Amino acid sequence: MFYAFLRNLVAFLLYAVNGRPEVHNLDKLPDKEENYILVAPHRTLWDPVYLAFLARPKQFIFMAKKELFKNKIFAWWIKKCGAFPVDRENPGPSALKIPIKELKEGNKSLIMFPSGTRHSDELKGGVVAIAKLSKARIIPAVYQGPLTFKDLFKRKKVKMNFGDPIDMSDIKRANAEGIDIVTKRIDEAFKSLDYDLDPNYKYIPVKK
Known part of the structure; x- marks a missing residue:
């Protein structure tokens, strides 16, 4: 209940500032009873x-x-939002165990950003291992829109696009070869979804 309240509150604030997003292929998402892995570029x-x-x-x-959990108040907040800590430089077993257990035995799905610059190579491959061990489907999605608060308040349009599940039927193990194949398929799905929204779209990271 509190999770839904926080999610809806933050979404309301984003909508109030930027307006309703343009959403494509939302029907690609699995039934609400199914647990799945929603992946996107971060x-x-x-x-x-x-x-x-x-x-x-x-x-x-x-x-x-894990650095986000140093502040007790903020840690409480993001935990309520569904976050769990991971050492990006040296991911431990919990990086896989927690989501696998939830996907197999719980009622929550997993959001991952396997190609994000904020994730280590181990986490990029982790989505494949999690999918194989939990038997959860991988659903790709992309975000196009403002990358800074300044552009957000300028009401630059947000666009979202959802894709078909990533085919893993031929992947027997989450070894180096299997991870490489699935990672390429995910990247190709991202490029295709981006192209469908805007053939000229090019992501340019915000300079820090």
């Missing part, structure tokens, strides 16, 4: 909110860097 601070809100009523867990 382009801004608020793309997880759009993903989680648009996929409602399904609830999600997601990985967050």
